[in-house]
Amino acid sequence: MIRMENVTKAFGDNQVLQGMSLEIPKGTSMVIIGGSGTGKSVALKCILGLIKPDSGMIYVNGKDATKGDRDKFLARFGMLFQGAALFDSLPVWQNVSFRLLRGPLKRPAEYAREIAIEKLRRVGLKSDVADRFPSELSGGMQKRVGLARAIAAEPEIIFFDEPTTGLDPIMSGVINDLIREIVTEMGATAMTITHDMSSVRAIADNVAMLHGGVIQWTGPVGQMDASGDPYVEQFISGSAEGPIEAVR
Amino acid sequence: MNPLAALGGLGRAVLTLFANFGKVAIFALDAISHIFRPPYYPREFAVALMNVGWLSLPVVGLTAIFTGGALALQIYAGGARFNAEAVVPQIVAIGMVRELGPVLVGLMIAARVTSSIAAEIATMKVTEQIDALVTLSTHPMKYLTAPRVLAALITVPILVGIGDIIGIAGGYVVATENLGFNAATYLLNTVNFLEVKDIVSSLVKGAAFGLIAAVMGCYYGMNSGRGAQGVGRATKSSVESAAIMILAANFILTGVFFSV
Numbered sequence A: 001m002i003r004m005e006n007v008t009k010a011f012g013d014n015q016v017l018q019g020m021s022l023e024i025p026k027g028t029s030m031v032i033i034g035g036s037g038t039g040k041s042v043a044l045k046c047i048l049g050l051i052k053p054d055s056g057m058i059y060v061n062g063k064d065a066t067k068g069d070r071d072k073f074l075a076r077f078g079m080l081f082q083g084a085a086l087f088d089s090l091p092v093w094q095n096v097s098f099r100l101l102r103g104p105l106k107r108p109a110e111y112a113r114e115i116a117i118e119k120l121r122r123v124g125l126k127s128d129v130a131d132r133f134p135s136e137l138s139g140g141m142q143k144r145v146g147l148a149r150a151i152a153a154e155p156e157i158i159f160f161d162e163p164t165t166g167l168d169p170i171m172s173g174v175i176n177d178l179i180r181e182i183v184t185e186m187g188a189t190a191m192t193i194t195h196d197m198s199s200v201r202a203i204a205d206n207v208a209m210l211h212g213g214v215i216q217w218t219g220p221v222g223q224m225d226a227s228g229d230p231y232v233e234q235f236i237s238g239s240a241e242g243p244i245e246a247v248r
Numbered sequence B: 001m002n003p004l005a006a007l008g009g010l011g012r013a014v015l016t017l018f019a020n021f022g023k024v025a026i027f028a029l030d031a032i033s034h035i036f037r038p039p040y041y042p043r044e045f046a047v048a049l050m051n052v053g054w055l056s057l058p059v060v061g062l063t064a065i066f067t068g069g070a071l072a073l074q075i076y077a078g079g080a081r082f083n084a085e086a087v088v089p090q091i092v093a094i095g096m097v098r099e100l101g102p103v104l105v106g107l108m109i110a111a112r113v114t115s116s117i118a119a120e121i122a123t124m125k126v127t128e129q130i131d132a133l134v135t136l137s138t139h140p141m142k143y144l145t146a147p148r149v150l151a152a153l154i155t156v157p158i159l160v161g162i163g164d165i166i167g168i169a170g171g172y173v174v175a176t177e178n179l180g181f182n183a184a185t186y187l188l189n190t191v192n193f194l195e196v197k198d199i200v201s202s203l204v205k206g207a208a209f210g211l212i213a214a215v216m217g218c219y220y221g222m223n224s225g226r227g228a229q230g231v232g233r234a235t236k237s238s239v240e241s242a243a244i245m246i247l248a249a250n251f252i253l254t255g256v257f258f259s260v
């Protein structure tokens, strides 16, 4: 379980998070929606400890996420970054099985390669991609390699930052199904950021809307359409009219 | 820009440099401590050895040979004014080994290695690759910084030694081909004149400059601002600071070895 309590974060005088509170029960899939630049990525990075919040508390499985053994803490996490963040000095397969090629989890290279190819297949990539370098792939392919890397170690908690942005509708469907599958089969706790409403409906158990640095609305995905919340309604309809300004 | 504002900007830059000095020192100690603590990354170390050491050889060789040659010409011309042309081998040797070898190699390493380390790490930072490393339970200081710093610490003294030899060889070629020196006497004078202390100081300077070059590249890369501009600024600052610190360290080390 993940719990954020009153988390605030500012960059200079840019107040990004202004008291964000959110709870994600174990083994469920939470989707965060909200306009671009509202701080969704910052929120994920706060939980991972990549960004230090100015105030507020973050708990993972009841323990303060900012204290304790970081390596052990991060060993349970998988993260897909918004820009994929692949290591461009390494070929694709070494990106995917990065953990297996060095450090405490080191395995023979052939084994690591097999695992990488299997994970690549799961995100809809053929094995001939394995030996290419990230810079030789399209944005959508890089995103999927990033996804394969995030799930490679079968983590308990997985964060996906805009997993389907830049993908065609068919590939989006494949990725949505995969995320759903990871949650139901592996029992993982997932937190996904997306702007794609069809993704929201396919992936989410619960939805939270971030706006103005706080969670404006949160609830089960089934209640989203009848939320009565003007922010959520505007986001779903994609209208320029409403409480969310079109110029931000 | 009016001249006063320009001067103010310059002053600020110098002040920031000093303010950063403490942070850099802490970063350097941290980087060194990670060299000794596992996990180790031998593959990354091998790549760094290649980039810092082997691939720097051409630049170092060319810098040294031209400098040694020019030095011989200058000392001959200068020495001729008071009938001291004969000191060419001795002064070339001392000039190369004590000062020009380490300093010029150090500056070339700052240009070649510091800039490429800073640009690479800064790009990794702005494209979230450093964040990705952390989420993959890999410590950036161990994976990125430690191998590069260790490689520079080991290879730059070797490069300086090679630069010293090539520089002396450059002087030797000019002196024997153009200035009428006897080859055997030239070599003998060089070898007899150099002391162990000269060579030790040269290598110690090399190690210090290698450390500075790698640490500055890593420091500015890791602390890069956002976007392409951030990478550009990090690269520029890293080379600037490395060059200045190498020259300052050279002055201090020369004082330590040769005053009194």
Ligand SMILES: Nc1ncnc2c1ncn2[C@@H]1O[C@H](COP(=O)(O)OP(=O)(O)O)[C@@H](O)[C@H]1O
Pocket (backbone or CB within 6 Å): A011, A014, A016, A034, A035, A036, A037, A038, A039, A040, A041, A042, A043
């Ligand atoms: N490292 C950083 N330094 C300064 N500002 C940042 C940093 N990371 C994010 N921001 C700012 O925080 C705000 C929210 O960013 P982000 O979380 O990426 O938005 P999104 O909701 O689209 O994911 C933006 O205004 C962005 O410029």
Ligand SMILES: [Mg+2]
Pocket (backbone or CB within 6 Å): A040, A041, A042, A082, A161
């Ligand atoms: Mg984002």
